[in-house]
Amino acid sequence: MSGEPDRTLMAAGALSALAVLLHLGCIVFGAPWYRALGAGEWMAQASIAGHWYPTVATLVIASVLTVWSLYAFSAAGVLRRLPLLRTVMFLVTAVYLLRGVAAVPMMSVFPGRSVSFWLWSSGICLGIGVVHLIGLLQVWKRLGRSP
Template sequence: MNKWLLSAGFITALISILHIGIVIGGAEWYIFFGAGSEMAKQSEAGMIEPVITTLGIAFILGMVSLFTFFAAKRKGKLSLINFLLYGFAVVMIIRGLVGLPLVYLVAHPYFNELAARPLFMIVSSLFCLSLGSIYLVGLKNRRSRNPYR
């Protein structure tokens, strides 16, 4: 069993559940977790868009977590699982590396909100960078044990 991928899958599952909690928590949770004031206003107004967006993210993270658990246990063959998990790892690492500079270099209302919260941006960037790295280590360990997977 690949402990790195198992850990990554567990963390990703928790993030998925957190997104469901954001929908339940409402506007204050949207703001706290960096979704921005526009999403919070839409949530307060009872609009469906923030719910669909957030639950869509939760679903995608849940599926990535499920695929990661399959990869960690080496059971079953899922088409393109390595491609999917490497892609997710790369997205997380790019977010971790580019997120902080982006909010200071691009003039956009949402980025301006995030620039006013440097601690959030630093913590979330380090988190994304760490999670992506855990995925890469787990995938490397998986490949080194069985190069045909």
């Protein structure tokens, strides 16, 4: 954690943290949030029925996003250096970017969501991926050095 923290990666970490909060909101507020965030009617109905799947699936996603947020903050230089930082940040950036451009193939794999959901969520993921990429490019050499 030497030098000035990277603001772009701080923003990347904050964006992932915001996504965590939105996912947790689905668990707390139930079906209306699942619907509003485009999880599909099946998830909304399962939530209403008290089925375990929406909560568990959403917690898994929120957990992954939490780890991604922590790694972005670590790469930014505001948290201690986490293991495999450069590799994990490369993979997180790649996943966000791929998710951002893969709307059409994903529509067939995950049916039941609207075209609007796929366009919005893909655009958001692409935007977050671009923020990660810009930040990662700014700190790439620093992340390659041993602490």
